[in-house]
Amino acid sequence: MAATYFTEDHEWIRVEGDTAIVGITDYAQEQLGDLVFVELPEVGRTLARGDAAVVVESVKAASDVYAPCDGEILAVNEALSGDPALVNSAATGDGWLWKMKLADASQLDGLMDAAAYEKHIG
């Protein structure tokens, strides 16, 4: 069964077994405003927790999205190349950013659950 965790930097990570899908939260997309460009990483790249993995660009500014955990990128959401606004319209669904293989599932313990994240964004 999938479990979803959240970071203080407004990423979500949905974990199923040793793979996970990562995106930014609805709160984050709302703060950013309309996205016009998403720079996706290369499949196969190895990420360390805290690495800038993706750059999302709104009309006004560019922001980094960080890896919530160590691991290897298995897939990226190619649909965002043609339609970056998917992140705005479906941040936690079709607007996902990348899929990864987790190197150390124990890192998830430091992340927030939905209730804690709700509290975090106030």
Added chain:
Amino acid sequence: MTGPDELKSLPLRDLPLRDMHETAGARFGGFAGWSMPITYPLGVMKEHLHCREQAGLFDISHMKLFRLAGPQAEAALARACPIAPAAIAQNRSKYTLLLDDRAGILDDLIVTRLGPDAFMVVANAGNAEADEAELRARAQGLDVAIEPLDRVFLALQGLGAEAAAIRAGLPVEGLVFMQGIEPREHWFLSRSGYTGEDGFEIGLPEADARALAGTLLADPTVAWIGLAARDSLRLEAGLCLHGQDITSEANPVEAGLMWAIPKAVRERGGFVGAEALAAAMAAAPARRRVGLKPEGRQPVRAGAVILDDDGAAAGIVTSGGFGPSANHPVAMGYVRADRADDAFHTEIRGNRIALAVHPLPFTPHRYRRG
């Protein structure tokens, strides 16, 4: 995830109509010392497009209106700016510059003749205090009063601006682009703006402004537009933002703003910066301001270094973002005058992005010139 750059946490001034923006769900951010509505729930993309196709209402009360009045108002302006005040007809507005003695651009201004001895000057927010001090210094010894006005300043812009203005009872009939009138006591109404669209700017007392904004917003074609869309609109329209695209480090020749300085004024001189401007005109400019179209979809932002074919620095981007109407990234910057138009690129996070010199504006102006 990192948020967009937070602005320095200096104490910011609130707009008089702040509560109306809060009610409209605005998100605020700092700009030029003011807490400004950056976006509304519509979002920057839809706000931008709404303004172009219907009518956008902007609160630009951070900008400052000055009234110059007195027998020597013309003389004061002729000394302060490279402009021919005597040649400005009643109710005509002129775009002009405030230069320093090196011909650096301290600000850009709109000057409107209100009467035989009276003019309205509209200055940018961040420069308002310095502008006032400069105007006073340059008017020293002349019989002219410089009065900063306490006004709310609204802009109504877009294809539907005229119709919305008429429905709201504004006396705009007969007014053409770059004309300004005082339709009521303490009101200033001009056909002007900074979006590339037809529209109006209205300076008026707060109580009147509340009533007018309420009337306009009840019109289904009118929506509040925030500063984020104001920036993308003006950039698509090829209009300079002072502090970014024009500064005291740029002269009007490099900035491509010589059209704002009448030939007779250049020859006659007599304004602050005249000698330096004459020298800048005589020399070949080292750099020029250009529009830039980045290849692909990735925006190129202010501060990006422009490189030539050899990878050497050839300029800098001064404004850049995404153009919702152009539907591609848009930018403006300065490039070395000795480099060909097709020579430029930049690098962002290791990606090479070609920068094509692009005529300005990116989207055609739709001013009502009458």
